[in-house]
Amino acid sequence: MSYDLSSEIILFLPLLSFLVLSLFGKKIKPEISGIIGTMILAIVAFLSLYVAFGYFFDFGKVDGVYVKHIVTQFSWLQFNENLSIDMGIVLDPISVMMLIVISFVSFMVHLYSLNYMKGEDRFTMYYAYLALFSFSMLGLVVAVNLFQMYMFWELVGISSFLLIGFYFTKPSAIAAAKKAFIVTRFADLGFLIGILMLSYGAKTLDFFVLIERLTATGSPYIASFTATSFLGLSTLSWALLLVFAGGAGKSAMFPLHIWLPDAMEGPTPVSALIHAATMVVAGVFLVARLFPIFAISAPDALHIIAYIGAFTALFAAIIATTQTDIKRVLAYSTISQIAFMMFALGVSGWGEGNNEGYTASMFHLFTHAFFKALLFLGAGAVIHAVHSNEMKDMGGLRKALPITHITFLMACLAIAGVPPFAGFFSKEAILSAAYNANLPIFYVAVFTSGLTAFYMFRLYFRIFWSKPAVKHEGHGHESHTWAMNIPLIILAAGAVFAGFIPFGSFVSAEGKAIELPFHLMFSIIPVLVGLTGILIAYVLYGKKSDLPAKISNSISFVYQSAYHKFYIDEIYLFVTKKILFNLIGRPSAWFDKNVVNGGMINGSASGTVMFSGAIKKMQSGRLQTYAMFFLGGVLILAALLVIKFI
Amino acid sequence: MEQVPLSHVLILSSILFFLGIYGFFTRRNLITVLMSIELILNSVNINFVAFNKYLYPHQLEGVFFTLFIITIAAAEVSLAIAIIINLYRRFNTIDIDDTDTMKY
Amino acid sequence: MSASTIIFYILSALIVTFGALTVFTPKIFRAAIFLLLTLIGIAAVYILMEMQFVAALQIVVYVGGIVVLIIFSIFLTSSGKEKVNPHRFNRVLTAAVLSLSGLLFSIWVVFNHIYTPAGITPIDPSVRNIGLQLLSYNDFGYVFPFEVVSILLLAALIGSIVIAMKSKKQ
Numbered sequence: 001m002s003y004d005l006s007s008e009i010i011l012f013l014p015l016l017s018f019l020v021l022s023l024f025g026k027k028i029k030p031e032i033s034g035i036i037g038t039m040i041l042a043i044v045a046f047l048s049l050y051v052a053f054g055y056f057f058d059f060g061k062v063d064g065v066y067v068k069h070i071v072t073q074f075s076w077l078q079f080n081e082n083l084s085i086d087m088g089i090v091l092d093p094i095s096v097m098m099l100i101v102i103s104f105v106s107f108m109v110h111l112y113s114l115n116y117m118k119g120e121d122r123f124t125m126y127y128a129y130l131a132l133f134s135f136s137m138l139g140l141v142v143a144v145n146l147f148q149m150y151m152f153w154e155l156v157g158i159s160s161f162l163l164i165g166f167y168f169t170k171p172s173a174i175a176a177a178k179k180a181f182i183v184t185r186f187a188d189l190g191f192l193i194g195i196l197m198l199s200y201g202a203k204t205l206d207f208f209v210l211i212e213r214l215t216a217t218g219s220p221y222i223a224s225f226t227a228t229s230f231l232g233l234s235t236l237s238w239a240l241l242l243v244f245a246g247g248a249g250k251s252a253m254f255p256l257h258i259w260l261p262d263a264m265e266g267p268t269p270v271s272a273l274i275h276a277a278t279m280v281v282a283g284v285f286l287v288a289r290l291f292p293i294f295a296i297s298a299p300d301a302l303h304i305i306a307y308i309g310a311f312t313a314l315f316a317a318i319i320a321t322t323q324t325d326i327k328r329v330l331a332y333s334t335i336s337q338i339a340f341m342m343f344a345l346g347v348s349g350w351g352e353g354n355n356e357g358y359t360a361s362m363f364h365l366f367t368h369a370f371f372k373a374l375l376f377l378g379a380g381a382v383i384h385a386v387h388s389n390e391m392k393d394m395g396g397l398r399k400a401l402p403i404t405h406i407t408f409l410m411a412c413l414a415i416a417g418v419p420p421f422a423g424f425f426s427k428e429a430i431l432s433a434a435y436n437a438n439l440p441i442f443y444v445a446v447f448t449s450g451l452t453a454f455y456m457f458r459l460y461f462r463i464f465w466s467k468p469a470v471k472h473e474g475h476g477h478e479s480h481t482w483a484m485n486i487p488l489i490i491l492a493a494g495a496v497f498a499g500f501i502p503f504g505s506f507v508s509a510e511g512k513a514i515e516l517p518f519h520l521m522f523s524i525i526p527v528l529v530g531l532t533g534i535l536i537a538y539v540l541y542g543k544k545s546d547l548p549a550k551i552s553n554s555i556s557f558v559y560q561s562a563y564h565k566f567y568i569d570e571i572y573l574f575v576t577k578k579i580l581f582n583l584i585g586r587p588s589a590w591f592d593k594n595v596v597n598g599g600m601i602n603g604s605a606s607g608t609v610m611f612s613g614a615i616k617k618m619q620s621g622r623l624q625t626y627a628m629f630f631l632g633g634v635l636i637l638a639a640l641l642v643i644k645f646i
Numbered sequence: 647m648e649q650v651p652l653s654h655v656l657i658l659s660s661i662l663f664f665l666g667i668y669g670f671f672t673r674r675n676l677i678t679v680l681m682s683i684e685l686i687l688n689s690v691n692i693n694f695v696a697f698n699k700y701l702y703p704h705q706l707e708g709v710f711f712t713l714f715i716i717t718i719a720a721a722e723v724s725l726a727i728a729i730i731i732n733l734y735r736r737f738n739t740i741d742i743d744d745t746d747t748m749k750y
Numbered sequence: 751m752s753a754s755t756i757i758f759y760i761l762s763a764l765i766v767t768f769g770a771l772t773v774f775t776p777k778i779f780r781a782a783i784f785l786l787l788t789l790i791g792i793a794a795v796y797i798l799m800e801m802q803f804v805a806a807l808q809i810v811v812y813v814g815g816i817v818v819l820i821i822f823s824i825f826l827t828s829s830g831k832e833k834v835n836p837h838r839f840n841r842v843l844t845a846a847v848l849s850l851s852g853l854l855f856s857i858w859v860v861f862n863h864i865y866t867p868a869g870i871t872p873i874d875p876s877v878r879n880i881g882l883q884l885l886s887y888n889d890f891g892y893v894f895p896f897e898v899v900s901i902l903l904l905a906a907l908i909g910s911i912v913i914a915m916k917s918k919k920q
Binding site for chain 3: 685688692702703707709712725729
């Protein structure tokens with residue numbers, strides 16, 4: 001079947017699944033709805049692979065360069081003859097790569113949830129929401145038009161809200177869902193302003209026309225747009241930074257990272273899908289989409305992105321070393337890794353020789369999806385077995401959950417950057433791009449990689465070692481949960497082998513194949529740093545000891561701040577509760593209740609009632625009163641007429 | 647009768663008219679209200695006849711109008727009496743202030 | 751100052767007095783009788799104005815028919831002796847003020863108007879002329895309103911019977 005048709009099916013099949021499951025959910029048995037959802041995503045994953053094969057090996061390459069291929073595009077809302085919001089599907093190296101990632105991870109999560117969410121009341125709605133999310137995310141990556149991406153961006157936000165707040169009877173889940181939605185929505189305000197500024201400057205919203213108009217040399221749109229304006233940055237840089245603000249919200253960059261740890265209140269498969277592999281990389285994807293404009297016409301913005309990314313990576317890694325809830329550790333790890341991807345884009349340039357960062361970032365996105373999803377699903381298996389999220393309830397589980405243990409170990413090795421696992425290749429690419437472009441960021445990145453290895457293995461040892469091995473009781477948990485084990489195994493295979501894909505020949509900034517450099521001497525240092533981190537973690541946590549407690553007491557101020565996430569949440573709460581609520585919220589509420597409601601609405605109502613009460617006596621039913629009014633009126637009229645006309 | 651100026655006749659009819667109106671406003675018994683209405687109609691009749699005699703003596707229009715008004719007044723009184731009797735049977739009173747059911 | 755003018759002024763004084771008494775007297779039966787006298791006075795004014803037919807009509811229909819009917823109904827409904835309470839003073843005052851102002855206004859209009867008689871040979875308002883014009887088809891003939899009024903009288907007749915009829919179930 002044709003690739004175009006497959007692309008359209010990929011996009012609309014999850015939407016169909018959402019509609020069917022949500023509208024007819026009550027009539028379908030839960031198991032059937034789970035199977036329907038999973039089957040549909042299996043079809044979508046298969047079709048994505050098919051389209052990817054077709055694109056990368058068949059029709060995508062024109063004269064040695066991968067070009068965009070527009071599957072369909074139609075004008076949805078026409079503002080004037082130049083500006084319109086189009087809807088469409090485009091195939092492009094990064095969008096095809098994202099199609100594979102999203103559909104594959106989503107399929108794994110669907111399969112996993114068959115066992116993990118078994119017995120839940122709203123099982124069908126869960127699958128409906130997962131299908132909605134898949135549709136929204138797929139739509140986001142194939143968007144042709146900046147506004148179309150914004151619409152799907154918001155749809156993704158809604159799906160995330162629904163899924164985080166899935167256990168809506170828990171107040172903490174509701175609060176987390178609200179926080180996620182409000183923070184990302186607030187960031188999307190910047191995104192919208194950025195879109196408006198970009199469309200004003202370039203008079204278009206289509207991605208490719210936008211890129212062409214703002215990067216072609218001698219283009220008339222660039223001149224006024226890139227002149228230095230406010231605070232030394234050009235208008236274009238401001239527009240792009242505002243767009244990046246939206247991406248920073250979704251991708252949990254500092255200081256908009258606060259929602260992601262709380263979003264762990266949702267079910268664990270949801271955390272795996274949304275908050276590890278797909279939705280949170282939407283910000284990175286956005287910057288990658290607009291990368292030519294960033295690199296060619298607004299390099300200052302790119303520098304700022306690089307610094308923010310590097311800072312966030314370090315910041316999140318420090319916090320992750322102190323957390324005790326295993327999902328929170330993974331959440332901060334996600335923030336850190338996405339920051340890696342972001343600063344990799346930030347240090348990249350355009351043109352041969354210095355566009356390594358772009359490819360490295362996309363490569364890391366690809367491999368990170370596999371091992372982070374694997375980590376979350378593994379953590380879900382552990383939580384399912386132990387019924388608790390806290391590290392203190394775990395330990396010594398390596399015999400009780402063997403498959404989980406092995407796959408988790410492989411994922412940890414991958415994220416620590418140990419060769420030959422996938423994470424090694426992608427992290428190396430990022431580090432070498434950073435080394436070539438910006439040395440301070442390189443040092444920060446190496447240190448953060450060490451921290452990454454440390455806290456991931458702290459997590460691993462605390463879960464599976466550090467206490468005497470718990471024996472199987474009877475069959476053990478894993479033999480009942482085939483649907484949880486299979487995704488773990490498949491994702492582990494991805495974490496091992498995905499590194500060997502020659503990514504540079506497929507995805508690069510201009511579309512021409514590049515070779516990701518691989519220097520043995522250069523790679524030694526990060527690998528050594530990673531192995532050191534693993535060693536320290538083994539010493540501290542491999543067996544039960546009180547060494548960690550002693551260390552944390554000796555640097556107790558730093559430790560406590562890191563444990564409390566550097567009090568960022570408290571600062572936000574202070575600003576919102578004390579300042580915004582009291583200064584703006586309370587007066588507005590008072591005004592609304594008393595002036596608008598009381599004065600205008602109730603006042604006009606009671607005024608009308610009083611007035612009507614006053615004049616209703618006029619209809620007394622007494623004939624003579626009516627006649628008197630009649631005569632009075634006649635006399636007045638007659639007087640007027642006679643005096644006027646005589 | 648030619649020495650009586652027309653205006654005097656008209657003043658007579660005006661006084662009668664406004665007496666009838668005063669009675670219509672003030673009387674409480676329905677039948678006395680009816681009687682006041684008859685006064686009003688008669689004042690109009692005097693008007694017509696006077697104008698006919700003084701200003702248009704070559705025509706008989708005033709007489710005809712008066713004729714018709716008298717006829718119709720008769721019909722109207724009979725109907726009004728029928729209504730009053732019906733009302734009296736129902737409410738046992740013909741006080742005009744007791745017929746105020748069509749009010750707020 | 752011929753005799754007819756004096757008689758006219760006396761008659762008009764009588765008419766006004768009796769009219770006022772109709773309106774002001776608290777007893778119903780007396781009001782009916784005063785009305786009757788007023789109507790007779792008006793008929794006398796018609797005779798003074800040489801419109802004998804109208805006077806006759808007035809006596810026959812008004813006095814002999816309508817006032818009699820009114821007296822019947824007084825007896826049917828309230829037996830003529832009960833007195834009803836007058837209105838509150840406010841109402842009376844308002845009515846008086848309105849009527850008085852209306853009267854003054856009308857008198858002012860009457861006196862400020864210039865009356866121009868037509869000055870053509872007058873026609874004799876005899877029964878013959880009235881009858882001829884009433885039933886003629888030519889221009890200014892009144893046969894059509896005549897027929898309509900007869901139908902109206904029929905309707906009034908039937909209507910009043912229907913309204914005043916005792917319903918069968920009583």
